[in-house]
Amino acid sequence: MTALRALLVRDMRLAVRVGGGALIGVLFFLIVVTLMPFALGPDLALLARIGPAILWLGALLASLLALDRLIAMDHEDGSLDLILTARVPLELAVAAKAIAHWLTTGLPLVVVAPLLGLLLNLEPKATGAVALTLLAGTPALTFIGLIGAALTVALRRGGLLLAVLVLPLTVPVLIFGVAASNAAVVGPVPFGTPFGILCALTLMSLVVGPFAAAAALRHGLE
């Protein structure tokens, strides 16, 4: 437990210090969402209607930004070698890293989403729904990204490949995240149905992600 807590604390510390990139995702999210009204024009009704989709897309893209640091940094400086000789299962070690990553890059997106909802003329109910679905859905994005990060770990500058690998896998999360947000406002399905599936997707990725990532890292041992 000490080892896992140390990993979690170190990764969070690294993320918030100089060059850590914890805020980059939030800034990117802010910029993407701010650009949307410029592109779509000042049609407030349209913005309110597609606002949840814009927020979800922005969060999805922003969560990709820092993924290539998740494991590659530890691979480059040899830390991954030492983590492999630690007496903790690799599955739990990568899970701890992913949790730290979500706390520093995913959670801030959830926190700023309501503020950005104001920019898109979202009504409070829709804003709340988006924030809640992001809270439930962004861990899935991180843990799916964890698999991609482990697969591309040996490639220098594998960031773009990582995005191409991970984005298709996040489609279900996006669909049910946006569906649940819309259902809360316009219906006709009750909010609980797509939200339940979203939570199921997250729980599934929480289980599958660490095992798949650990398997990919072990297979790539060289």
Added chain:
Amino acid sequence: MRLVASDLACVRGGRRVFAGLGFAVGAGEALLVTGPNGVGKSSLLRLLAGLVGLTGGGLSLDGGDSELTVGEQAHYLGHQDALKSSLSVEENLAFWADVLGGGATKVHPALAAVGLDGLAQLPAIYLSAGQRRRLSVARLIAVERPIWLLDEPTSSLDTSGQAMLADLMRAHLAGGGLIVAATHGSIGLDGAKELRLGGSR
């Protein structure tokens, strides 16, 4: 305690690095792995640490903890120093002490042992190559593990650093530890056995 390797084979990148390699190292003994560049010294150490898959042969640690792999009972000191630039010297070492299972109490004595106790609060980015090496060596002191796998341990260390490392290695051997070191020159250990790779090619 005795580390026994028999008929080891290693394939990396589709190329056979070595095969049929066998040796035994007992408690208090050091084994120097020598040979020309590219002959597989680093590969052998990474293989012992469990960082490269075993292609053939067997590896066992008699008298060790049977629940743990050899790698989990070993320190691996490779070419990369596994330090984070934005963390302080102390934070770097305390992190590895926690992860590798040492505990926080030995962090400061370990820093003192490698001569870095005055720099504990300095971010690691300001360390020189030799100081980074010393900090990596401090890991071996902060966490007790019976096997030390050292890959060119003296690289970028100055004369006093090499003498310090030799003292630490002698103390480790005297305490019943094992050392397997890949090296080109002398690392200041008398009476160490030598395993020369690539001689039969």
